[in-house]
Amino acid sequence: MTDTTAPEIRKGLAGVVVDTTTISKVNPETNSLLYRGYPVQELAAHCTFEQVAYLLWNGELPSESELAAFVEAEHSQRALHPDVKTVIDLLPTTAHPMDVVRTAVSVIGAQDPSADDASPSSNLAKAVRLYAALPAVIAYDQRRRHGLDAIEARDDLSYAENFLYVTFGEVPDPVVVKAFDVSCILYAEHSFNASTFTARVVTSTLSDLYSAVVAAIGTLKGPLHGGANEAVMHVFDEIGTADRAEAWLEDALASKRKIMGFGHRVYKNGDSRVPTMKASLETLVEYYDRPEMLELYETLEEAMVSRKNIKPNLDYPSGPAYNLMGFDTATFTPIFVAARVTGWTAHVMEQLAANALIRPLSAYSGPEERHLA
Numbered sequence: 513m514t515d516t517t518a519p520e521i522r523k524g525l526a527g528v529v530v531d532t533t534t535i536s537k538v539n540p541e542t543n544s545l546l547y548r549g550y551p552v553q554e555l556a557a558h559c560t561f562e563q564v565a566y567l568l569w570n571g572e573l574p575s576e577s578e579l580a581a582f583v584e585a586e587h588s589q590r591a592l593h594p595d596v597k598t599v600i601d602l603l604p605t606t607a608h609p610m611d612v613v614r615t616a617v618s619v620i621g622a623q624d625p626s627a628d629d630a631s632p633s634s635n636l637a638k639a640v641r642l643y644a645a646l647p648a649v650i651a652y653d654q655r656r657r658h659g660l661d662a663i664e665a666r667d668d669l670s671y672a673e674n675f676l677y678v679t680f681g682e683v684p685d686p687v688v689v690k691a692f693d694v695s696c697i698l699y700a701e702h703s704f705n706a707s708t709f710t711a712r713v714v715t716s717t718l719s720d721l722y723s724a725v726v727a728a729i730g731t732l733k734g735p736l737h738g739g740a741n742e743a744v745m746h747v748f749d750e751i752g753t754a755d756r757a758e759a760w761l762e763d764a765l766a767s768k769r770k771i772m773g774f775g776h777r778v779y780k781n782g783d784s785r786v787p788t789m790k791a792s793l794e795t796l797v798e799y800y801d802r803p804e805m806l807e808l809y810e811t812l813e814e815a816m817v818s819r820k821n822i823k824p825n826l827d828y829p830s831g832p833a834y835n836l837m838g839f840d841t842a843t844f845t846p847i848f849v850a851a852r853v854t855g856w857t858a859h860v861m862e863q864l865a866a867n868a869l870i871r872p873l874s875a876y877s878g879p880e881e882r883h884l885a
């Protein structure tokens with residue numbers, strides 16, 4: 513007999529609305545994404561990542577003087593702190609870069625005497641500190657894996673230019689800088705995704721912002737979430753060339769593999785950010801003269817749509833784009849961290865402003881009560 517008193521269980525919280533947010537609106541019906549009301553495509557076309565970060569935290573785009581003050585604060589905190597470098601050097605170069613970034617955020621948090629000050633001004637300062645500090649951490653970790661030293665940040669460069677400069681030792685062509693900046697804008701925020709929700713759960717216990725970001729990094733690492741941009745590149749490497757894509761897909765689906773970079777919990781008819789990132793990928797393919805990358809991309813996409821009617825998510829174009837820029841595959845998800853730290857910390861502040869402990873219920877399905885004797 514069916515138990516009519518049994519609670520409805522929504523596995524994975526699918527379709528459950530747990531709170532309101534003013535930060536972004538994901539609308540799968542119209543395939544749109546708004547940051548504080550602005551379509552992300554317009555922001556990607558007309559703004560820099562610096563302006564978008566400011567918007568996410570403050571609710572409005574900055575005036576010229578507000579932007580100048582914000583950029584100054586970011587520039588002054590770009591350097592790789594010697595203690596952070598020392599701790600990174602203690603980690604094996606075989607450590608996953610996501611583990612290195614997670615550890616670096618822990619160190620930065622432990623160094624901060626106001627880590628537990630949850631006032632909005634202190635939390636905003638912490639958010640800007642992490643946003644400013646992460647490029648140097650991520651770049652240094654990639655460089656040390658190649659036996660290279662850290663490069664000192666330059667404060668005459670934009671966020672994107674400096675990120676690429678401290679990674680590769682030179683500022684690339686503006687086409688590459690723009691594609692990187694666009695990827696950061698698109699990755700910055702996406703409502704109650706798993707890592708942001710994690711940050712909100714941690715914050716809801718009145719823990720500190722750094723702890724929320726450390727936990728969010730752990731959540732983003734998984735291949736069903738941010739780890740997919742790295743996994744997409746492994747798929748491309750495994751397939752090799754476009755002519756092998758269809759056969760590869762048949763085998764992968766037959767063995768019940770999830771195809772990385774495809775599908776989404778909220779968008780069921782395509783990810784609103786993909787056309788913008790794909791356009792950036794196309795500019796990179798042209799700039800680096802690598803048409804075979806786009807051929808593989810499109811062949812696998814067409815095969816997946818015709819076999820399963822499942823469309824790509826943002827990680828699908830981002831993976832090959834970062835590959836063309838010269839990033840190690842293992843660095844892709846840390847770049848997602850650098851961008852998403854803006855959204856995560858905006859949510860930390862929003863959660864605190866109207867906090868309720870996040871603590872759902874479960875339906876017990878273990879043994880009936882029993883006793884030792």
Ligand SMILES: CC(=O)SCCNC(=O)CCNC(=O)[C@H](O)C(C)(C)COP(=O)(O)OP(=O)(O)OC[C@H]1O[C@@H](n2cnc3c(N)ncnc32)[C@H](O)[C@@H]1OP(=O)(O)O
Pocket residue numbers: 524735736737738740769770771772773774775776777778820822825826827
């Ligand atoms: C920036 C981001 O984090 S975007 C997400 C990045 N993650 C990935 O790209 C990983 C690959 N994708 C997936 O695993 C899924 O699409 C997820 C986790 C993103 C979304 O999953 P859910 O909303 O839980 O959908 P769910 O897994 O139930 O999929 C529904 C059906 O589509 C299938 N499906 C969904 N995505 C895929 C995929 N990528 N490859 C193969 N089949 C898929 C499922 O097997 C399932 O089929 P079934 O009904 O026959 O069992």
Ligand SMILES: O=C([O-])CC(=O)C(=O)O
Pocket residue numbers: 699701702704705706737776777778825826
């Ligand atoms: O919204 C999600 O579930 C995952 C995602 O696309 C993101 O975090 O950018």
